[in-house]
Amino acid sequence: MNDMALDRAGVTVAPAPGRLARVERPPRPSALSNALVFGWRAVLKFRHVPEQLFDLVMTPIMFTLLFTFVFGGALAGSPREYLQFFLPGILVQTVIFNSVYSGVGLCTDLQKGLFDRFRSLPIWSLAPFAGLMVGDILRHAIAGGIILGIGLLLGYRPEAGVPGVVAGFLLLFVVGFGVGWVFMTIGLLVSTPMTVMTFGFTFIFPLVFASNISVNPETMPGWLEAFVNVNPVSHITTALRGLFGGTVTAGQVGLALLAPAALTLLLAPVVLALYRRK
Amino acid sequence: MADGQHLAIRARGMVKRFGDLTAVAGIDLDVPAGMIFAILGPNGAGKTTLLRMLATLLRPDAGEAALIGRDLRADPDGVREVISMTGQFASLDEDLTGRENLVLLARLWGFRGAAARGRAVALLSAFDLAEAGGRQVKAYSGGMRRRLDIAASLIVTPGILFLDEPTTGLDPTARAGVWSLIKGLAQSGVTILLTTQYLEEADQLAGRIAVIDHGRKIAEGTSRELKAQTGSGMLHVSPLGDHDRAALVLERVVGVPAHRSAEGGDLSVPVADAARATAAISALVAEGIEVGDFRMGQPSLDEVFFALTGGPGREDRP
CATH class of the missing domain: 3.40.50.300 (P-loop containing nucleotide triphosphate hydrolases)
Structure with missing residues (x-):
């Protein structure tokens, strides 16, 4: 009848493609199982690209050494005293900087068409995001752990001990989670991972450096001190110092959680809408 | 279907x-x-x-x-x-x-x-x-x-x-x-x-x-049906000499412009039957245009695309 009939007639004579035997789908997995698979992907990426760890921790390590030994004596009397002040701050800085990578990762996946495949699968539609989050937490935990380790070697002592450190890291994860939405939004809006990086750091730099991370704001000009005192990064840093030092108040933690909560409430719907529209 | x-x-x-x-x-x-x-x-x-x-x-x-x-x-x-x-x-x-x-x-x-x-x-x-x-x-x-x-x-x-x-x-x-x-x-x-x-x-x-x-x-x-849309058959000619003049001669005989292949070496015209094809070849020979090769066949999809869109098939259009 037509060319197709000829092709179809060939079916019986062609070598039976047993290797392409039909495979039926297993029972549908749960949303949690889907999310865990994406988490596993984040772990695999760490194993295959350990260099990314270098990107994550080199800058904060250099900052720690530079500020502690070069500026520390002048800023706080002795390097040791300064480290005690600075270490929680550099952890906050690290987590915020590293959040940029979730936007970069998202943008890279979108560019490669990888998300097209994920989105054409019958899975929980938000599972890929859960995976990004797992990757982020892993990244924050590893980078934070390395920096804290170096701090301990240099003589940093968290007065609140292990419980304080654990509580502090939990706060850091929440902060990373909240800030991550900003970069996922950017990652969905711009088309190249490089642009996400540039946008990200432009937004982050003033917030991180005009804060109480590296110095006490009392010596700053009044207008800057006013900004530093309302900067959410300062609130987060203050709360983390309190948690590590055992002097934290509920008010400090409340203020620190304000920005991550607001960002999540505001941007999570935006990110999901942008993702579904893509 | x-x-x-x-x-x-x-x-x-x-x-x-x-x-x-x-x-x-x-x-x-x-x-x-x-x-x-x-x-x-x-x-x-x-x-x-x-x-x-x-x-x-x-x-x-x-x-x-x-x-x-x-x-x-x-x-x-x-x-x-x-x-x-x-x-x-x-x-x-x-x-x-x-x-x-x-x-x-x-x-x-x-x-x-x-x-x-x-x-x-x-x-x-x-x-x-x-x-x-x-x-x-x-x-x-x-x-x-x-x-x-x-x-x-x-x-x-x-x-x-x-x-x-x-x-x-x-x-x-x-x-x-x-x-x-x-x-x-x-x-x-x-x-x-x-x-x-x-x-x-x-x-x-x-x-x-x-x-x-x-x-x-x-x-x-089907591919065959699409090819049929451009005519029952095609005459493909590779003239050795002046392509432009050969195209004009072919157009005069069959009444439609000749399609040039992408490489420019072949000319193709739709022809209803062998008699028509013979007439076209004879006309070329009578005009003193040497023909290196000719054959009858179905149109290629390239030609079909040309006929359907009025443009070459592989051109990139934004």
């Missing part, structure tokens, strides 16, 4: 606009189950947009479609259960190994532990990637990547497999490999909807071809 019961895809009035641009301007499609169906068109014709709508990746602005009886609008998740999409760009994680990519997808489909690993190993060996399975995808050649990409679409045998330009950017050997793979899949009962800008690819693979240009379907049929 269009009796509804054996249709894998039935789409009506599909429309997609991006701002002012109407990428797909009302396309109907009936794809019989078990067939390789090709959407043929130049760059920017709307092929990918149409495919992405059917694969639930883009929401249509108008129109409706059923895929294996599941409604695209009302039940996109049901559609996702019976389709698989291999996009134009490799949809793989380059940092992971080939095996890990497949295990990842197998787990997403719901295979657990050993079953997921088994599925990955089976697919790797079926696609001749067993040895490369432990290497990161970024180290793969274009052909290997494409094979893995298609393997990744077959974790669960789909009812419909979408392939967006499956051989773009591949060398001839890799292309032939992907072609035989696609044929093998169709033989195992998978309906395949592929887009291509290669006329030869559609001709080689597809049972039916829809020709798309500027977001509209301008023709559809």
